[in-house]
Amino acid sequence: MEENNVLVDVRDLAVYFHIEQGIVKAVDGVNFKIEKGKSLGVVGESGCGKTITALSLLLLHPQPEGRIEKGNIFFYSDSGDRIDIAKLGINSKQIRQRRGNDIAMIFQEPMMSLNPVLNIGQQLMETIRLHQKVDKKTANKIAVEALERVRISAPERRMKEYPFQLSGGMRQRVMIAIALSCNPKLLIADEPTTALDVTIEAEILKLITDLQKELGMSMMMITHDLGVIGEMTDDVVVMYVGKIVEKASTKRLFDEPLHPYTKALFKSRPEIRTQGRLSSIKGSVPNPYMQPKGCSFEPRCEVAMDICKKKAPGFFDLGEHLVSCWKYSDGEGL
C-alpha cells in the first residue's frame, strides 16, 4: 500500500463510555486504513462497535459519556497535509469543516435523519450553503443537480415535497443526495439498506456503487449483512466486541474466512440451495461490563482452546490477511 494513496488512517483507536455502571469499551484498539477511491466494509453483529467507530471519525460519538481514550484518526487532505481528527475539539472549526464537506454520512433510518417539517429542497440547500459560499439561486441549482444524480424523477417538484410524502427508497436517495451535495472524499454508509425491501435494497446499493465510481470517492460501508459486503467493498474488517478480529481483501475473506467468528457468520445465513437446519452461533454478544479476560469470542467459540481463556490473541499475518485467533499462532506469542 503506497502511503500517498491513503485517505484515512486509523491507529489504535479506543472509544470508552464512562457511565454509572462502569466503563464500556465500545471501540478498543482498532487499526485500519481507507485508500482513496476504495471501499472498506465493516461487518459484525449489533453491539460490536461498528457504528461508534464510524461516528468517531466525525467526532459524533455520544458525548460527554463517550470519550476517545487513545489513538489517532489521520485524515489526509488533497495537499498532502494530515490532520489528526482524534485530537480536535468536538465543536472546533476544523472538524466542522470536515463534517459534510470531506466526510459525509448516511444512516440506517432515513425517516429519522430527515427533518419532517422542512421540505427536501430546504434540507439540501442548508447543507450546500453551509459549506459552499453560493447564493440561494445557485444553491437551488446544485440541489436539483444533486437530486438528478441520485436518479430522482422530476427533481424540481420533489424539492417542494416533505419527507412523509416519499417512500423509504426515495428518502434514502434524498439522504444520499444531501451527503454527496458537497462532493465528499469519504462517504460513511451505516447500514443504509437495512430498513428497505430487498428489491429497493438492490437498487440503492447499485446507485451507491455507481456514484462512488463516478465521483472517485472512498467509502466505509457498515453492515451486518455479508451479502452487501460482497457486492460493495474492496476490503473488509470483521469486528467483534470493540475489536477487529479479521482483516483482508473482500475476495480473500469470501474465499477463505479464517476467524471462527467470521466462519460462523457465513454459516448462519439462510442459503437457498442447502437443506436442513441453519447453524447458529450459540449465546449472544457478551455483556459489555464483564468482558472475558482472554479472547472475547471464546465463550461462543466452538474450537476454543485453553489459551483462549487466559490470554487475548494478537494479530497473526497470513500474507495480507490478518486474523486475531490463537489457532493461527504457530506457537508465536504463547
Next chain:
Amino acid sequence: MEVKGLKKYFPIRKGFFNKIVSFNKSVNGVDFNIKKGESVGLVGESGSGKTTLGRCIVRLYESTEGSIKFNINGQMIDLTKVSQREMKSIRKHFQMLFQDVYSSLDSRMRVVDIVTEPMAIHKIGTQKERIDRAKELMESVGLSANDIRKYPHQFSGGQRQRIGITRALSINPDFIVCDEPVSALDVSVQAQILNLLLDLRNEFNLSYLFIAHDLGVVKYMSDRIIVMYLGKIVEIASSEDIYENPRHPYTEALLAAISKYKAGSSRDILLKGNIPDPSNPPSGCVLQTRCAYVKDLCKEVIPDLEPITEKPNAFVACHFHKELNLNCYS
C-alpha cells in the same frame, strides 16, 4: 384453515366531516388454504398487504369481505361471522408473533406476567400451574426459568423474541401467524430463532403462516410459499419449486434480488420504481406498471389465479405464464 375472497379496505378520510373519499385496498380478494401441521410462507415487498392479511386472519382487523374458515375440533367455523364473545374462546387456537420485539412486550410487566396472562384470560389452570407451565416453556425455548421475574428491558432482542414465542405457546395454539419474527434480529440470532421455530413446530404439531420479505428466510420455514403483490396473490407454489421454476415475473424479480454472498457479485434489478398506491391500483394486472414483460393484454384484463396443470397446489396469476421463460435462482 381456508381463506376465500378475503378483502380488507381501509377508508381514507378527508375534510371537515371526515368523509370517506376512497379506500386503501390493502388486501384485495385472496384465496388460499393451510392444512394442519403445514407451514406456509407469505412474501412480498412492504405495502403488498402481507401484514394486513396476517392480522385479518387472527381477527386483529375486521375483514371487509370474504370468509376465513378455521377447523376447530372438526368443525369449520367462519371467523368473520362469529361474535366477539365466541371469538374469545376460539382465539386460544391461534396466536401471533410480531416483528418488533420492543413494542410487543409490555415493558412494565414481568416475564412471568407476560407469559401467564394468556392462560389467565382463557382460565387455564391455577396460578401455580400457570407459573409452572411458564417455567417449563421458558426452558424449552432456551431461556432460563430463573429469569422469570425479570422485566423485558433486561433481555436482548433474540431473548425477547423467545419471550414472545413462550407467550404464544402458553395456551397450546394450533396455528401461529409469524409476522417477520426475525427481520429485526442479527443474522446469528436469526438462525437460532428460525431453528427454534422449526423444532417447536415438530414438537407441538403447529401450523405457521410465516410472513417475510426475504425469500431466503422463508425457504427454511415453509412447505409452500405464497407471493403477494399489491393486495393480490400472484403465485402459490411449493418451496422447492418456486426457487427452481418461478412462473410469475414478480417472483423472478424477488429471486434476482436475493444477495449472492460472493465477493464482487451484483444483483439484477428487474423491477423499476415503486409499488403503486393501493388506493388506486393499476387497471389489468397489478404488476403491469413495473413488469419487464408487459403486453397490451396485461393493461386491460385482470389475470385470474389459475392452477398449474402439471403441479398440484400450484397457482399463478399471469396471462403469459406458459410463454414466459423466467430465470430461476442461481
